[in-house]
Amino acid sequence: MIKANKHYSKLNASYLFSDIAKRVSKFQAENPNTKIIRLGIGDVTRALPDACIKGFQQGVAEMANDTTFKGYGPEQGYPFLRDMIAKHDFQARGADIAPDEVFVSDGAKCDTGNFQEIFAQDITIAIPDPVYPVYLDTNVMAGRTGKFIDGRYEGIVYLECTKDNNFLPKLPKNPVDLIYLCFPNNPTGTTITKSELKKWVDYAKETKALILFDAAYEAFIRDDSLPCSIYEIQGAKEVAVEFRSFSKTAGFTGTRCGYTVVPKECMIFDDNGDKISLHALWHRRQSTKFNGVSYPVQKAAEAIYSEEGRIQIKALVSYYLKNAELIRLAMSELGFNFVGGDNSPYIWIDGNGRDSWEFFDMLLKKAGVVCTPGAGFGKCGQGYIRISAFNSRENVEEAMLRMGEALK
Ligand SMILES: *Cc1c(COP(=O)(O)O)cnc(C)c1O
DSSP states (O other): OOOOOGGGGGSOOOOHHHHHHHHHHHHHHHOTTOOOEEOOSOOOOSOOOHHHHHHHHHHHHHHTSTTTOOOSOOTTOOHHHHHHHIIIIIGGGTOOOOGGGEEEESOHHHHHHHGGGGSOTTOOEEEEESOOTHHHHHHHHTTOSOOEETTEETTEEEEEOOGGGTTOOOOOSSOOSEEEEESSOTTTOOOOOHHHHHHHHHHHHHHTOEEEEEOTTGGGOOOTTSOSSGGGSTTGGGTEEEEEEHHHHHSOTTTOOEEEEOOTTOEEEOTTSOEEEHHHHHHHHHHHHOOOOOHHHHHHHHGGGSHHHHHHHHHHHHHHHHHHHHHHHHHHHTTOOEEEOSSSSEEEEEOTTOOHHHHHHHHHHHHOEEOEEGGGGOGGGTTEEEEEOOSOHHHHHHHHHHHHHHHO
16 A cells, blocks of 8 residues: 655645635636736746846757757756856855855755755754745655644744844754754845854854755845855854755746755764765765756856846846835835845835734735735744735836825
């Protein structure tokens, strides 16, 4: 008899996005003339930059000719892309990362989800609340938690991010082995300073823990004093893995490319406390289970680092940041408390006593605007909504006008 992985049955049936879809389609059916504006989902809306399209097309053209055709590529990515990443994303910011510490992949969701499988079953894991659901759910699937009770999985150390701590998690009181951090944060849009991030690096060094740092939104950082990479913090190479994605940076959500940095200095431990190279383990895992990103996609990603590409990517991110600024302005005028939207595409808005779903329904009914209820990201998200800056300028302006009318 074929049996199911019993841990899957513990998963909190996340009805968040299907619940949203249901409410939106019901509202649309009842109000066929309302043009609904979606500021809910965390997906980009603008086309790939021209430089990337050119790189993509060149890659495709090479596939069309026997002499330039590419079969299986290196599982870790082509050297032309790994070199560009190491040079521009790290060395240029004073972070000494080598090309062979970069593992090119089909995106940060896959990597943040897969990475946990190289750790022992009985480790203690710290996860922020609210949070991007992948970190939590993949550890549930792997059997590292107990049941889901009252909005929380047994066995997980939740790092609460609330207005009392400015949405920055505090160091855990009891020892943990693995820590997930994400800055600029999804869903709260908050950033972390170098001195705050250094506390986590120092903690991990002292306690022999490991930090998994998700920097999917680093391109939105415009305040140069903020760290784009955890490797800008001294000592981080020994205790941190960093995930990056071209999805939000360059509009690659449907094209699929990202990468993970695993420094060679980074060590984990066996049952006797002897050191094991994390780089070697991840290399082995990827070589066994992953066959690389398609060549044309890696050519498209390489073009991000060309002179032309860098200018275009900056303009693309600036476009969304301008949307975020318009949303911040509108929320300030309406008297809401919020964080994010500054060095981030997300604005996290305090419903001022309203339940998340109540706030969501009100915005849908009165303004025809879709947001994301904060409660869908964890217990600490209750009472908040997330508004995303990923949309056209016209739609964002229209949405803010309508919200102004609705909430006056
Ligand atoms: C969008 C997002 C990612 C990127 O996912 P991809 O699989 O690269 O598209 C990673 N982490 C967070 C927090 C995100 O919001």
